[in-house]
Structure formats: structure tokens, C-alpha cells
Amino acid sequence: MTLTVTDLTITRGGIPVLEALSFVLEPGRALILRGPNGIGKTTLLRTLAGLQPPLVGKIEGAEDQIAYASHSDGLKPTLTVTENLIFWALVFGTDSIQPAIDAFALNELTDRHAGNLSAGQKRRLGLARMLVTGRPIWMLDEPTVSLDKDAVQMFADAVRAHLAQGGSALIATHIDLGLDGDILDVGANKAKPGPLDDFDGGFL
Amino acid sequence: MIALLLRDLKLAFRAGGGFGLGLAFFLIVTVMVPFAVGPQSSLLATIAAGVLWLGALLACLLSLDRLLALDWEDGSLDLLATAPLPLEAVVTVKALAHWLTTGLPLVLAAPILGVLLNLPVPGFFWLIVSLLVGTPALSVIGTFGAALTVGLKRGGLLLSLLVLPLYVPTLIFGAEVARRGAIGMETQTPLLMLAGITAATIALLPFASAAVLRINLR
Amino acid sequence: MSIAAKANALWEYANPRKFLATSERVLPFFWITSMVCIGVGLVWGFFFTPDDYKQGSTVKIIYLHVPAALMAINCWLMMLVTSLIWLVRRHHVSALAARAAAPIGIVMTLIALVTGAIWGQPMWGTWWAWDPRLTSFLILFLFYLGYVALWEAIEDPDTAADLTSVLCLVGSVFAVLSRYAVNFWNQGLHQGASVLRAGAVTGTDTEEKVSNIFFYPLLVCIIGFVLLFVALVLYRTGTEIRARRIKALLARERVGG
Amino acid sequence: MIPDLGKYTDTVLTSYAASILLLAALIVFSVLRGRKVRAEMEKVEQRMTRNG
Numbered sequence: 001m002t003l004t005v006t007d008l009t010i011t012r013g014g015i016p017v018l019e020a021l022s023f024v025l026e027p028g029r030a031l032i033l034r035g036p037n038g039i040g041k042t043t044l045l046r047t048l049a050g051l052q053p054p055l056v057g058k059i060e061g062a063e064d065q066i067a068y069a070s071h072s073d074g075l076k077p078t079l080t081v082t083e084n085l086i087f088w089a090l091v092f093g094t095d096s097i098q099p100a101i102d103a104f105a106l107n108e109l110t111d112r113h114a115g116n117l118s119a120g121q122k123r124r125l126g127l128a129r130m131l132v133t134g135r136p137i138w139m140l141d142e143p144t145v146s147l148d149k150d151a152v153q154m155f156a157d158a159v160r161a162h163l164a165q166g167g168s169a170l171i172a173t174h175i176d177l178g179l180d181g182d183i184l185d186v187g188a189n190k191a192k193p194g195p196l197d198d199f200d201g202g203f204l
Numbered sequence: 205m206i207a208l209l210l211r212d213l214k215l216a217f218r219a220g221g222g223f224g225l226g227l228a229f230f231l232i233v234t235v236m237v238p239f240a241v242g243p244q245s246s247l248l249a250t251i252a253a254g255v256l257w258l259g260a261l262l263a264c265l266l267s268l269d270r271l272l273a274l275d276w277e278d279g280s281l282d283l284l285a286t287a288p289l290p291l292e293a294v295v296t297v298k299a300l301a302h303w304l305t306t307g308l309p310l311v312l313a314a315p316i317l318g319v320l321l322n323l324p325v326p327g328f329f330w331l332i333v334s335l336l337v338g339t340p341a342l343s344v345i346g347t348f349g350a351a352l353t354v355g356l357k358r359g360g361l362l363l364s365l366l367v368l369p370l371y372v373p374t375l376i377f378g379a380e381v382a383r384r385g386a387i388g389m390e391t392q393t394p395l396l397m398l399a400g401i402t403a404a405t406i407a408l409l410p411f412a413s414a415a416v417l418r419i420n421l422r
Numbered sequence: 423m424s425i426a427a428k429a430n431a432l433w434e435y436a437n438p439r440k441f442l443a444t445s446e447r448v449l450p451f452f453w454i455t456s457m458v459c460i461g462v463g464l465v466w467g468f469f470f471t472p473d474d475y476k477q478g479s480t481v482k483i484i485y486l487h488v489p490a491a492l493m494a495i496n497c498w499l500m501m502l503v504t505s506l507i508w509l510v511r512r513h514h515v516s517a518l519a520a521r522a523a524a525p526i527g528i529v530m531t532l533i534a535l536v537t538g539a540i541w542g543q544p545m546w547g548t549w550w551a552w553d554p555r556l557t558s559f560l561i562l563f564l565f566y567l568g569y570v571a572l573w574e575a576i577e578d579p580d581t582a583a584d585l586t587s588v589l590c591l592v593g594s595v596f597a598v599l600s601r602y603a604v605n606f607w608n609q610g611l612h613q614g615a616s617v618l619r620a621g622a623v624t625g626t627d628t629e630e631k632v633s634n635i636f637f638y639p640l641l642v643c644i645i646g647f648v649l650l651f652v653a654l655v656l657y658r659t660g661t662e663i664r665a666r667r668i669k670a671l672l673a674r675e676r677v678g679g
Numbered sequence: 680m681i682p683d684l685g686k687y688t689d690t691v692l693t694s695y696a697a698s699i700l701l702l703a704a705l706i707v708f709s710v711l712r713g714r715k716v717r718a719e720m721e722k723v724e725q726r727m728t729r730n731g
Contacts, residue, residue, distance in 0.1 A: 013578050013673060014578065014579065014580050014670070014673075015670070015673050015674060046282075049282075049286050050285075050286060051282060051285055051286065051421050051422065052421075052422040053422075064288060066286060067286075068282065068283065068286045070279050070282050070283075071279070072277075072278055072279030072282075073278070073279060074275075074278055074279040074280035074282070074283040075278060076211070076215055076278070076280070078215060078218040079211070079214065079215070079218075083211075083214075086207075087207055087208075087211045088283070088287075090206075090207030091207055091208065091284070091287045091288070091289060092287060092288060093288060129283075133287075193674060199437075199438055199439040199667065203438065203514070203663075203666050203667045203669075203670035203671075348592065352572065352585055352588075352589060353572075353575075355576075355581075356575050356576065358575070359575075362568075362571055362572065362575050365564075365567065365568045365571055366568045366571070366572060366589065368564070369561055369564040369565050369568060369593070369596065369600070370592070370593070370596045372561055372596070372599075372600045372603065372604075373596065373599040373600050373602075373603040376600075376603040376604065376606070376607045377603060377606075380606070380607060393606075394606070397603070397606070401599065409592070412588055412591070412592050415588060416584075416585060416588050419581055419584040419585055419588075420581065420585070422581065464695075468695070473685065478684075478685050478686070478687050479684040479685050479687045479688070479691050480687045480690055480691060482684075482691050482695075483690070483691060483694045483695075486694060486695065486698040487694075490698065525705070526705065529701050529702070529704075529705045532701060533697075533698045533701050533702070536694070536697050536698070536701070537694045537697070537698055540690055540693050540694045540697070541690065541694060543690065544686075544687055544690050650702075654705070654706070654709060657709055657710070657713060658709050658713070660713065661709070661712055661713040661716050661717070664716045664717055664719075664720040665716045665720075667720055668716065668719055668720050668723050671720075671723045671724065671727055672723065674727075675727065
């Protein structure tokens with residue numbers, strides 16, 4: 001599935017943050033999202049994931065293709081690692097969780113309650129969820145937060161395997177994952193404010 | 205959908221899930237009533253049906269703010285919204301889970317508490333019937349309220365303020381069935397109205413809840 | 423001008439700047455005429471109408487009670503319409519008008535309830551009876567409170583507009599349901615006690631029975647209340663628009679525009 | 680000046696007083712808030728046009 005974004009303007013709290021954003025994400029490719037804090041990377045990912053509508057522009061090829069991982073992992077502390085993964089597998093209609101457990105070295109932890117995991121382990125579980133969804137386009141928002149060096153390597157390998165299978169990934173991150181992906185710096189797309197006395201529906 | 209239902213039930217029964225809190229609240233409220241109005245059995249018999257309905261309603265209300273807030277806080281709602289499941293189904297399942305863990309136990313406990321309040325014998329049957337028919341509406345309406353206030357920090361109190369007026373018709377007809385049943389009057393009309401309200405809310409309100417939830421997730 | 427063009431011209435007022443300019447121009451007219459109408463109606467009713475043969479001088483309360491009650495309901499209807507316009511056409515002014523109207527509705531409901539209670543005291547021997555009409559107004563009052571509270575609670579203005587609009591729609595359905603439920607409920611409580619029904623004392627029954635002596639000043643008062651409502655809504659919507667602009671400007675300042 | 684209201688004088692006068700008071704309060708509060716918001720908007724607008 002190719003994700004095509006044309007002339008996108010996105011808003012946060014009703015105010016445009018990024019504008020005139022266009023890019024294409026083809027199968028097998030990774031796109032690394034760069035830009036200073038607060039520029040709107042999270043907003044962009046949420047818009048692409050369909051959680052909020054764009055102000056202007058078109059997003060094609062995203063419908064029901066995206067696995068989205070936000071800052072929070074959506075884990076239930078009173079469920080075990082396996083139960084958490086099985087739940088998301090059932091919701092997304094896939095059957096096997098074993099590859100995900102293997103990829104993120106969760107074998108030792110399967111019967112632990114998610115509430116008893118360390119921050120890094122939780123994050124690994126949250127990322128393992130991406131594999132379970134079976135969706136081709138991964139969208140990850142700062143996926144390496146609280147991961148140690150080995151875990152980052154694990155994650156990079158998982159992404160590489162996903163790309164090799166014809167998937168694609170859009171990753172907002174500041175560290176170098178060693179992926180041969182294109183880099184998209186959204187700093188240049190910062191929305192320019194309109195004139196102050198143009199007092200219209202946006203109240204600006 | 206079944207996976208979500210099972211997960212919610214499992215979460216409710218696990219430690220810290222809050223199952224039984226509503227039931228305990230129902231018990232406490234009912235026990236407090238005679239202290240407030242006096243122990244005369246004739247008076248208690250008159251108000252028993254209404255008190256039990258009100259107690260069930262408040263117990264339902266109590267557990268509403270956890271209904272979606274927990275999934276909101278840990279990000280599950282974001283993920284569910286991007287899942288293949290339509291949000292309408294998600295909120296319906298959430299309401300169903302709420303009813304199974306809160307409404308149904310209340311229905312089963314109500315007759316026992318009816319004894320404490322000296323509910324007349326013919327009233328027991330009608331109390332159970334009215335609660336059985338009425339409490340699903342309470343859960344569905346409550347889900348709408350929970351969806352409205354899900355992102356708010358002080359959502360709990362606001363939730364009550366928003367939901368209680370919406371509960372008025374259900375409370376009126378539900379308590380009316382139980383009260384009429386207790387004194388041996390015909391109950392068909394209010395029961396039909398109650399069933400109508402429940403059916404209509406179950407059919408229509410999930411769309412409003414899902415719409416509201418989508419807005420809150422933006 | 424064709425109808426379609428006219429409709430388009432109407433939507434132009436959805437532009438905040440245009441709305442502000444126009445409302446500023448017409449507001450003095452509404453303020454003055456509403457004051458004149460209410461003044462004339464109340465003076466006419468208070469000084470120049472006879473007492474009712476049954477209720478004595480308390481009938482004079484009708485000149486406040488009925489217009490307030492009418493506006494309490496019409497205000498909610500207006501909010502329903504503007505909420506729908508916001509949801510369908512996304513005109514911000516429409517959503518803000520609904521927000522501006524809600525407190526007016528609260529005050530109107532409060533006036534209807536207070537005058538009703540004060541009136542009820544000598545007529546029914548009690549301040550408050552759980553009469554269907556009074557109860558419905560009490561429920562309406564609660565709906566208004568919830569609506570305003572939701573507006574106040576939500577930070578993001580567009581989200582607040584969306585959520586309150588949906589609440590207004592759902593609330594309207596439940597308000598109507600409550601009205602029927604309450605009617606049913608009170609009959610169930612005390613059968614045949616309909617002497618106490620407010621309709622027998624106020625409302626349409628009186629107007630038909632008790633001739634035009636009371637009706638014309640009442641009509642003037644109603645017109646006055648409608649004009650006052652329009653004036654208040656226009657004025658308060660202007661305030662909401664400016665408050666919204668302040669918010670947008672400050673947000674932009676934070677982003678560093 | 681005030682017409683003879685009979686035994687209901689208090690009732691009628693309280694209703695009128697309460698209603699007019701409520702209406703007046705609504706109008707006064709609306710106007711006060713309106714003025715405040717208008718002044719604040721002008722202040723913010725001026726500050727922002729000065730700063731760019």
C-alpha cells in the first residue's frame with residue numbers, strides 16, 4: 001500500500017501548525033520524521049492515523065492500513081503480557097502473537113502482569129503490538145523512549161524485517177536507527193500565520 | 205467485539221477493577237434510608253420501590269467515570285479508534301460490559317434489599333422486571349455521558365450533572381412500574397414506556413456516543 | 423434576488439466581522455423597542471387591568487410569568503437550531519450564539535419558576551407542587567445548567583462547540599421524553615387532582631376564558647421579551663466572538679506567530 | 680399610586696421585584712462582561728500589531 005499525502009495542512013487546537021506538506025511513502029520504505037519539539041509531529045501522525053481531520057489536503061491509502069503507536073502503549077496493568085497481545089490480535093483479526101513475542105524478546109515475561117514491567121519492557125510490549133496488528137503501514141511516535149541500546153537494536157531489526165516484507169514505516173524520532181530510510185524534515189512546513197486583521201471563521 | 209467484551213469483564217473482575225463497588229454502594233445507600241426517614245414499616249413499604257430504584261441509579265452513576273476514562277488515560281482508546289472495529293461497536297460493548305458488571309448485579313441484589321425495606325410481596329417480581337428492563341438504558345445513557353466528559357480533568361461531577369437529567373424518564377417509568385406492582389395496580393403502560401425508552405436508547409444513543417468520542421479523541 | 427442568493431447572503435453573517443458590524447448597527451433598535459414594549463406592557467397590565475374574579479390581583483403576575491416561560495422554551499429551541507447549523511455548516515458564530523443564549527434561558531426559566539412558586543403560594547396553598555408543568559421547567563433548568571457547565575469545562579473551543587451541540591440535540595429528545603414522563607407520573611400520583619394544573623390557572627385556558635382585557639397587555643409583554651431576548655443574544659454573541667478572538671490571538675502568540 | 684391589590688399585595692409585588700431584579704442582573708452582567716472582553720480584545724490586538 002502506498003501512502004500519498006498531498007498539500008496537507010494540519011491544526012492543533014484550531015490553529016494551523018504545519019502546511020503544504022506532501023510526501024509519498026512506498027511499500028518497503030521507511031520515512032523518518034524530523035523537526036524541533038512542538039512543531040506538530042505528533043499531530044501529523046494523529047492526522048494520518050485518522051484520529052483528527054486535516055484542515056486542507058488529501059491523505060490517500062491510509063484507511064485501515066495504519067498501525068499507530070502513540071506515546072502511551074494502551075496496556076492494561078492487570079492483564080499479562082500474553083493477554084494484552086492476544087487482545088489486540090483479536091481486535092485486528094490476526095492469529096499469531098508468537099512472532100511479536102520473539103521479535104521483542106518477551107518470552108521470559110509472557111505471564112507477567114503488564115503493571116509489573118519496567119518502563120522499557122512496557123515499551124517493548126507496546127511495540128510488539130505493532131507486529132500483532134498485521135497492518136502494512138507503521139506509524140510510530142518516538143518509539144525508542146526508555147529503550148536501552150539492545151532494545152533499540154531489536155526495534156530496528158523489527159522495522160527492517162517489516163520493510164523487507166513489503167511494509168512501510170513512518171517514524172518520528174531523534175536518534176539514528178541505522179535504517180536506510182528517507183528523512184522528512186517538517187521544520188520547513190511550519191504554518192505561516194495569516195494577517196491579524198483577517199478576522200474570519202478561525203478568529204484570526 | 206467479543207474480545208473487547210471479554211477483556212473489559214476480565215479487567216473488572218481482576219484486582220482493582222472496581223467490580224462490586226457499585227453493589228456495595230447500593231447496599232449502603234439502602235441501609236441508610238431507614239436511618240433518615242424512621243423505622244416505621246408502613247412508611248418504608250410505601251417508599252421501598254422508589255428508594256431501590258434511586259439507589260440502583262446512583263450506584264450505576266458511580267461507576268460511569270471509569271467506563272472510558274481508564275482506556276483514555278492509557279491510550280487504548282486511540283488504538284481502538286484506529287482498529288478495524290467501528291467506534292459505535294466499541295461504545296456499545298463498553299455499555300454492555302458496564303451493564304453486566306454493574307446493572308445486572310444490582311438487579312439481582314435488589315430483592316434482598318427489598319426485604320430490608322419491607323417491600324410488599326407482589327412488588328418483588330415487578331421490581332426485578334423493571335430493573336431488568338430499565339438498567340440497560342442507564343448504562344447506555346451513562347456511556348454517552350462518559351464519552352462527553354472523557355477528556356476532562358474534573359469530569360466526575362460534571363458527568364453526574366449531565367447524566368442525571370437524562371435519567372429522568374427512565375427513573376420515572378421504572379420506579380412507576382415497581383411502585384404500581386407493589387400496590388397491585390396495572391403496570392403494563394409504564395412497563396411498555398420503559399421498554400420503549402430502553403430499546404430506543406440502545407438503538408440510537410451509541411451513534412451519538414461514538415460521534416462525541418471521535419470529537420474528544422481529536 | 424433569488425431565494426438561493428438570499429440564503430447565501432444570510433450565511434454571510436456567519437463571518438464574525440460582518441456579524442459584529444451588523445449587530446452593532448441593529449442593537450440600539452432592539453434594546454430600545456424591547457424596553458418600551460416591556461415597560462408599556464407591564465404598566466398597562468399592572469395599573470390598568472382589573473383583578474380576576476377568582477384569583478384577585480395575582481393575575482397580574484401573568485405578564486411576567488407567561489413571557490418568561492415562553493422564552494425559556496424558545497431559547498432552548500433557538501439553541502437547538504444554532505447547534506444544528508454549527509454541526510452541519512460549521513459556522514462558528516452559530517455555535518457561539520447557542521453558548522450566548524444559554525444563560526438567558528437559565529434566567530428566563532428561573533423567572534418562570536420563581537413567579538410560579540410565588541403565585542402558587544396563595545393559589546394552591548403551597549410554594550411548590552410537583553405539578554407536571556413546574557416539574558418540566560425544573561428539568562429544563564437542569565438541562566440548561568448541564569449545557570453551560572459543559573461549555574465552561576472544555577478548553578478547546580471547537581471541541582466544546584461540537585460536544586455541547588451534540589448534548590443539545592440529545593438533551594432535546596430527552597427533555598421531550600421527560601415532559602411526557604412527568605405528565606404520566608403525576609397523574610399516577612394523585613389522580614384527579616388536576617385542579618392544581620397550572621394550565622387551569624395560567625396558559626391558554628385563561629386567555630380564552632378571560633377575554634382580551636388581559637390578553638393585549640400580555641401580548642405586548644411577550645413581544646417585549648422576544649425583543650429583549652434578541653437584543654441579549656446579539657450582544658452576548660458579540661462578546662463570545664471577541665472572547666474567542668482573544669483566545670485565538672493568545673494561542674497564536676504562544677506558538678510564536 | 681399603586682393600585683389596590685387587596686390581600687395579594689405581597690405576592691404580586693414580590694413576583695415583580697424578583698423578576699425585574701433577575702432581568703436587570705442578566706442585562707448588567709452581560710454588559711459588564713461585554714465591555715471587559717471588548718477592552719481586552721483591543722488591548723491584545725494592539726499589542727500583537729505592535730510586536731508584529
